[in-house]
Amino acid sequence: MKVLVIGSGGRDHSIAWKFTRSPRVGKVFVAHGNGGIARTATCVNLKTIEEMADFAERERIDLTFVGPEKPLSSGIVDLFEGRGLNIIGPSQRASRLESSKCDTKVMLRELGIPVPEFAVFSEPEPARRYVRQVGHPVVVKADGLAAGKGSLVCSTVDEGEKAVHEIMEQRVFGDAGNRVDIEKRLYGRELSFFCFTDGTSIVPMVAAQDYKRARDNDEGKNTGGMGSYSPHPWLDEHLVGTIMTRVAEPLIRGVREKYGFVYRGILYLGLMLVDEGSEIVPYVLEINIRLGDPEAQVILPRLETDLVDICEAILTGRLQDIQPVWDPRFRLCLIATSGPVKGKKGWYKGYPERYRIGAPIDGLELIDPGCLVFHSGTDLDGDGRWITTGGRVLCIVSTGDTLAAAREIAYTEMGKISFEGLYYRSDIGKE
Numbered sequence: 169m170k171v172l173v174i175g176s177g178g179r180d181h182s183i184a185w186k187f188t189r190s191p192r193v194g195k196v197f198v199a200h201g202n203g204g205i206a207r208t209a210t211c212v213n214l215k216t217i218e219e220m221a222d223f224a225e226r227e228r229i230d231l232t233f234v235g236p237e238k239p240l241s242s243g244i245v246d247l248f249e250g251r252g253l254n255i256i257g258p259s260q261r262a263s264r265l266e267s268s269k270c271d272t273k274v275m276l277r278e279l280g281i282p283v284p285e286f287a288v289f290s291e292p293e294p295a296r297r298y299v300r301q302v303g304h305p306v307v308v309k310a311d312g313l314a315a316g317k318g319s320l321v322c323s324t325v326d327e328g329e330k331a332v333h334e335i336m337e338q339r340v341f342g343d344a345g346n347r348v349d350i351e352k353r354l355y356g357r358e359l360s361f362f363c364f365t366d367g368t369s370i371v372p373m374v375a376a377q378d379y380k381r382a383r384d385n386d387e388g389k390n391t392g393g394m395g396s397y398s399p400h401p402w403l404d405e406h407l408v409g410t411i412m413t414r415v416a417e418p419l420i421r422g423v424r425e426k427y428g429f430v431y432r433g434i435l436y437l438g439l440m441l442v443d444e445g446s447e448i449v450p451y452v453l454e455i456n457i458r459l460g461d462p463e464a465q466v467i468l469p470r471l472e473t474d475l476v477d478i479c480e481a482i483l484t485g486r487l488q489d490i491q492p493v494w495d496p497r498f499r500l501c502l503i504a505t506s507g508p509v510k511g512k513k514g515w516y517k518g519y520p521e522r523y524r525i526g527a528p529i530d531g532l533e534l535i536d537p538g539c540l541v542f543h544s545g546t547d548l549d550g551d552g553r554w555i556t557t558g559g560r561v562l563c564i565v566s567t568g569d570t571l572a573a574a575r576e577i578a579y580t581e582m583g584k585i586s587f588e589g590l591y592y593r594s595d596i597g598k599e
Contacts, residue, residue, distance in 0.1 A: 169476070172224055173198045173209070174244065175235025178503070178544040178563050179461035183235055184209040185540070186468045190476045199223070203554070204543020204562065217244040224253050231479055232256070234433075237313055240457055241267040245433075256479050257433040258457050262423065265431070266457040269318075269349045270311045279422040281415055282451045284440075286351035292336040295348055299328035305353040309454075310335050312344030316380070316392035316461075317520050319454075321353065354451055356442035359403065360463050363416055363437075364478055366487040367430035370416050372408055374470055374494050375400035376463040382520055384595045391520040392560060395596035397500040397571060398466040411439065411450045419455075432482060434458050465542050465565050466499035500574040500597045502582050503563040506545070506556055507591025518591060519559030527588040529554035529561070534584040539577065540565040556587055571597050 171193050173184045180198065185208050187196045199220050201211030214220045217239055224232055232248060234240055234257040243260035258265075265272050270288040277283055284307075289295035299306060299322075308331035310318035318341050320331035328350070335345040362373040378396040382388035415437055423431050436456035442449050459467070468475070472493040481487045506523035509516050516524045525545070532554055535541055542565065545558015564581050568574030575597040582592060 169230035170195045172229045172232040178542040179464040180235035181205045181542040182465045182468050190474050192476045203547035261429045262431045265455045269309050270347050284351040290347045295332045296329045309349040310341040310344040311347035314341040314344045354440045356440045359439045361437040363435045366482045366485045367432045369487040375403045393462040394593045396462045396466050397597045462501045465501040470495045498568045498571050498574040500578045501563050501565045502578040504561045504592050507589045509589035523559045527556045529587045531584040
C-alpha cells in the first residue's frame, strides 16, 4: 500500500520511518519533508491541503497520517474524507481542542474534567488586573497555535503582567495572542499522556517524559521540546486508570454526547499530577490533537504492533480489538539545536529565539547504526553537504536496557556531531 505522511519535522520523520517498517507498506511519501526525511521516504513539495488531497487522489494513496497541528486545524481531515480518502486525525471542529486553549478550558470545565483555576481575556488591561488581583503565580497562554511555545510560566505578578504585554500587545506569538488563558500555576509532576481513539474506544500508548525548557535544570524559555525518553519513570497501571477515568474517557464521550462531534485519531494530554490528600488529581494543562515532538521519536520505536493495523482499526471503529505490543527497552531522544552564534549585526540568541541557518553539519556518517537519527531542520546544499535549516536541527534516539545506558549512548553519539552554534541540554534523562 501507499502511505502519505504530512509534516516536515523530527516527529514526522519518525512517523515516516515507522511506516517504512511495515511489511504492508510499499511506498511512503512525505509532504513536504526535509533533507533528512528524503533519505527515508519520497518527499513531495505540496504546500496546501488542497494540493495534498489532489496528490493523494492522483497517486491513489491508501492512507494519510497527519503529523503537525496546522493542517488539522485547517480542515485537512474534512477535505480528505469529503473525497473518500482515508486519513488519520481529528476533524477541523475537533481540532479546536488544540487551536483554542481558551475554548478548550471552558469545555473541559463544563465536562467536569480537572483543570487549573483560570480566566479568559480578549483585552490586555483586564488581563493585567486579574494577574494583580489573584496574586499567585500564573501561566499566561496564547489562545491559538504557537508551535508549542505559547505558554509563559510566571513566578511573580510583574512576570505575569509582562507576559500579558508580550503576548497581547507585542504579539510575540502573532494572532495566537488575540486572547489569553491565564491559569493558576500548579506544582506537581508533569506528564505527556497519549492515546489512540476511534471516537468511542480509547487505547493508551506508553508515556514519555519530555523536556520543554531550553536550558538545563528546566530553565530558560519554553521550546517545542529539547529531548525525551520512554518508558516513563513513575507512571503505573493505577495512575493510567486514573487518567483514563478522570480525563480521557469523559473527554471523548463528552465531546461526542454533549458537543456533537467525534474525536478520532491521536489524543495528547498535557497533565499536571497533583497530590491532594490521599489521591492524585490529573489536571489538564493542554490538549494536543496529534503525536508530540519529541515524544513520538521515543514512543514509535517502542511500538511493535504494525502502525497500519492500528490506523485501520481507528478508521473502521475496531480499536477495541487492538492491544498494542511495546518493546520494554528504553529509548532516549537528544535534540541538537541552533544555539548562540555571532552574526554580522550582533548575536543570534539561538533557538527558541532568533537563530542562524546554513551552518554545515559534520559527523552524521559516524553515528552508530544502532541509533536512529531523525531530522527536524536540515537540508543538502549544492555540494551535497548537510546544512542547518531550522532551530531544532536533528535528534539522536538511542536504545538501552536501562535509562542510564540509553543516555550514555545518546550523548556519546551526539558528541560526534558538529556545526557552528550546536547546542543541546546536558541533563536529558538525568533522573
